[in-house]
Amino acid sequence: MRTTSTALLVLLTSLLTSTAAGQGSKQDYEQAFDQRASRRGTVRGDELIHGWxxxxxxxxxxxxxxxxxxxxxxxxxxxxxxxxxxxxxxxxxxxxxxxxxxxxxxxxxxxxxxxxxxxxxxxxxxxxxxxxxxxxxxxxxxxDIDPAGPFAVPLRPVGHFGRGRRRGRGRVDLIVHNASEHTIRLDWLSDRGARRYDEIAPGERHVQDTHVGHLWRIVSVSDDATWGDVLAPELISLVRVEGPAAPTDRADEEEPVLPAPTPRVMFREHNAWLERPGESEVQLTTEGAEEQPLAGPVHISPDGRYLVVHQEHRAETREIHMVESSPDDQLQPKLHTLDYPKPGDPLDVKRPRMFDAQSGKELGLDRDLFPNPWNIRHGHWAADSSSFFFVHNERGHGFLRLLAVDVATGTTRVVIDEDPETFVDYNQKLFLHHLEDTNEVLWTSERSGWNHLYRVDRSTGEAVAVTSGEWVVRAVVEVDEGQRTARLRVMGIHAGQDPYHVHHAVVDFDTGELTVWTESDGTHEIRLSSDGQHLVATWSRADQPPVHEVRRTSDGALVTELARADASANLEARGGRFSQPFAAKGRDGTTEIWGLIHRPRDFDPGQRYPVIEAIYAGPHDHHVPKAFAETYRAEAMTELGFLVVQIDGMGTNWRSKSFHDVAHKNLADAGFPDRIAWLRAAGEADASFDLERVGIYGGSAGGQNAMRAVLDHHEFYRAAAADCGCHDNRMDKVWWNELWMGWPVDDSYLRSSNVEDADRLGGALFLTVGELDRNVDPASTMQVVDALIRADKDFELIVFPGGGHGSGGGRYGTRRMYDFFVRELHGVEPRWEGEPVQTVLRQRNQ
Incomplete structure (x- = not known):
């Protein structure tokens, strides 16, 4: 460890030799806060308006x-x-x-x-x-627009679109022509219910700005009667309203149709009741109680003979309490209480129970294969009603199984068993699609070390790899059972490209023949033609504005490039350079680590700049942006004379399984050995990197990461700002933390706790938290504060009265974070005018 005098001398020397233009002046702050607004509209043609x-x-x-x-x-x-x-x-x-x-x-x-x-x-x-x-x-x-022409969309009966409405990309205008004799009203239907918008008089036309895929309801104002629904299409369209929507033939909609007559299950007084058509109700269960009620979901077999319900075993749920010190509506503080299960807590558990719908008798199930479920989901009956399938996710996420229950015997067998040495990423990588015609399922698995698609025989469990290789299936977009193909989003499929670029492909799941539709060096979004023969692909990178191409789906061949976005104004606003993707070897000297470098608008390659890392190492995803944007949030701090970097180290998602597994029971690692190696390589490639002045900031899991940097790596990171941090994983929400840290709670939780290691703090630390954070228990920050005080460590703290999750990212919290880094890394008082005033250097935690 460096001595205090040596550390201060090195810092003072670097500060005195730095002459970078932006160093935290009042004008720099104004430009930082104005950056997003000033760059808005500086890219033309980033989205391609088109049709077929x-x-x-x-x-x-x-x-x-x-x-x-x-x-x-x-x-x-x-x-x-x-x-x-x-x-x-x-x-x-x-x-x-x-x-x-x-x-x-x-x-x-x-x-x-x-x-x-x-x-x-x-x-x-x-x-x-x-x-x-x-x-x-x-x-x-x-x-006038022809109401029966190509620019019109129909008004459909209420409920026509169901709950599964699609969400598209971008905004669109919906023209509503009231051709009725009544005043009508537009209501927007969100997940939270209907929200009233404009009234439209008879004969008038109203242009409603909305988002593609949003659902709107037409209501008669005089009697509040609902007339119908309209779904906002991808292109500007007109809906003509003459009165209530006429009934439509819904035969084209994909809805499961059960044979009539169909039994119905109801739940009363914690028990399950069966109603058969034309017969009196039958009570299926009698032992249900408040702590062990019968509940859904209900699964009825295709022949209507059998049914599955679930019995819930309720646990006492942990409550957390937060005091709102300064409520708007009263002088005295308020106490807020909410249910908040944490790692290791007893949890509610649902288990399936099967019944004969004709006799009302229960069919015994062998439960040995699902003893302690985190959850049981994806219930599905075989087409011949002989078997019931479900996915059992064991608590701790050490294994996950597709199980099948034989109706005749009640025996349960394993169809698929995912049992890695670490964890199953059920939250991001579970895909299941039953193929009834061939008694198979499509299933994603990392058993090969990479996330791929498999076709599995439901009778034998034999699995055939549909895709393979050192790349990953990011998502299964669509399955065409008739063509026996699956549309995929894939990553890492083109050697030499950034492995996080999203590409699109289609695979024959019988032969494994893979047709990759996109190949340009960027991350892609696509839109298919109505006949599926062509697609428009839009691709970009952080340093490449969007490019629009048209390609064939038969072989992925490029037909032609259609257009490129004009980002000349954006390039000028950025000082003539876009953010730069950069790759370097990680801790093992072999694996490529990818990140992004943001430079100041007035960047001078002959000067040296302090470096700040914007960190978020949550294992649920990768976090460095890949698509082009007018500005990135992390860029704002470059206006203050910093180089800002973002890095995806080991432990983050969507690379190999071994890359991801670094996070297992080890969130303290946060990929820091890779991040530091990457930063050193960037410094070798660009002399403007002053690696004697490195800071780091993050929020939520990134707050935990940022503080960990100055606990374990303070010889490299000199200052850290941590907002709403999950500083001890035992204090945070159960699902996210048990997924990576496992269950039962063991010593690995202690080894990743910033609270336990607070006495190791070196460098400067700035903590922020909202007192009403409902995402990460704010007590987590206060416990780390307590540990720092006990260890006699210096730090800064802001608690935001009434603030929720991410309060430190508001304007005041951001300004204070800017102040912190300007003092610690530039060595001047922030927001200066005229000439900078040097900060009195204090002794740092060692």
Whole structure:
């Protein structure tokens, strides 16, 4: 360990030799807080507005012009040839004849559709919006939007869209035309219920700004009767409301249909009751009690003969108490109490019970294979009603099983057994899809060391790898049982690229033939054509603005590049450089560790800058941004004259299983050996990195990580800011912590506790917490404060009255964190004007 005098001398020397421009002046602070707003709108064309012809031969899209303006263009999908959709100058002149003064490069058009007669239909942004039909480049007709045309969406009966409505990307305008004789109201249907919006008088049109996939309800104001629902589509559209929606044929909707008559299960007085059509109710259970009630979910066999319910065994739930010191509505403090199970606590447990629906008798189940479940989910009946399947997730997450119950015998057998030496990441990597026609399931597993898709025989448990290799299946997007294919999001599939880039593929799950649809060096989003033969892929990186391509799905071949986003204004706002992805070897000298470097807007490569790491090492995901953005939250601090970095070290998700397993019973590790190796490599590659002045900050799990840096690695990290930290995993929510740290609670929890190791603090520490944090118990921060005081350590603390999770990320908390790092790493008083004033260097914790 360095002596105090040596540490102060090194720091003082580095401060005196640094002449970087931004060092925490008042102007620097203003620019930091204004950064996001100042960069808003500096990227044009990051999203591609496009559509497909009904015959699948053409694609239209809106292209951005240099210097501003847009044009509509058409891509011939067979050749990739791109042409103008029409002569914009001729069309503008034609519109002038209709008394509309329009710039040909700024036509107020919102959408294009191909007419079967060879004409183009355009949606004109006017008041009200109108439909424009173009033939031979000239206006053929101009008038109201055809309610039966391609720009219209229907009003559907209430409940038509169910609960599983899709969530799309981006915003869209929904034009509501009230063609009825009554005033109507728009209600937005969220997960929390209906929220009232605008009223629309008879004959009026209203343009509602919304998000793709949001559900809206039409209500008659006079009697509050619901008339129907409309789902916001991907492109601007009109819904014409003439009255209540007409009934529709829902045969196209994928809903399970049980044969009639179907028994029904009800729950009363903690017991289960069976109602058979045409018969009196039968009480299935009598032993239910308040602490052991019968409950759902209910699973009825396809033939209606058998059913499964669940009996819950309730445990006494831990409560935590928080005092709101300064409530808005009264002078005296308030006490808040909430249920908050923690690692090791007794938990509610549900176990299945099976009954014969004809006799009402219970069929015994062999429970030896699911003795202590964390949960039992994904119940599913075989098509012939002979077996019932469910997933058993054992508490501690050391193993996970797909089990099958034989109805005839009541015996339970293991179909799939995931039993790694560490943990099963059920929260991110569990995928299950039953293939009834072949008595198989599709299942994801890390048994090979990488997350891949398997096809498993439900009778024998024999597993066949559908995908394999040193890359991972990120998600199964869709299963087509007819074609025996699965659409996938994959990561790490292209050697030489950042392994966190998302690519898209389709796999034949009989042959394992994999067709990768995307290959460009970036992370991808795609939109398929209506016939599934083509896709538009949008890819980007932190240092590459979005690029839009059209590709074939048959082989993934590139048809053509359609457009590139114009980020010239954004590049200028960033000082001529984007954030830089950077990779270096980790602790083992072999594994590539990937991160991101954010540099100051006025960066001078001849100067040396202190470095701050924005850390979040939660094992549930990776956390370094991959897609391009106008600005990243971590970038703001660069305005104060810091290099800011983000790194995904070992222990984070979506690499190999061994990479992830570093976190097992070892959250204290947080990938620090990899992070430090990465930073040293970055310093070797770029002399502007001043690794004698390194700070770190994070919130929540990142708060735990940030403090751990100055406990275990204070010879490298000189200062840490930790907001709402989970400083002892025994104090935090049960599900997140037991997933990585296991159950029962053992000494590994102590070894990862910042409270237990508070006496090891070196360097400077700034703690923040909201007194009403309902995510991470705020007592976790106060316990680490107590331990620091007992160890006679210096630190700073802010408790936010009434503040919740992440309160330190508000404006005041952020400003104070900026102050902390400016003092500790720049060595000047923050927010100076004129000339900086040097901070009096105090002795740091050693």
């Amino acid at each position: 012809s009904s015959d699948g031969t053409r694609l239209w899209f809106i292209a951005n012009l240099e210097g501003g303006g847009t044009q509509y263009r058409v891509c011939e999908l067979a050749t990739g040839r791109i042409t103008h959709a029409f002569n914009h100058a001729v069309l503008a002149e034609s519109l002038r004849a209709a008394h509309l003064e329009i710039d040909p490069d700024r036509l107020p058009l919102r959408r294009l559709e191909f007419d079967g007669d060879g004409r183009l239909r355009l949606l004109l942004q006017s008041a009200p919006p109108q439909e424009l039909v173009v033939e031979d480049g000239k206006v053929f007709s101009l008038g």
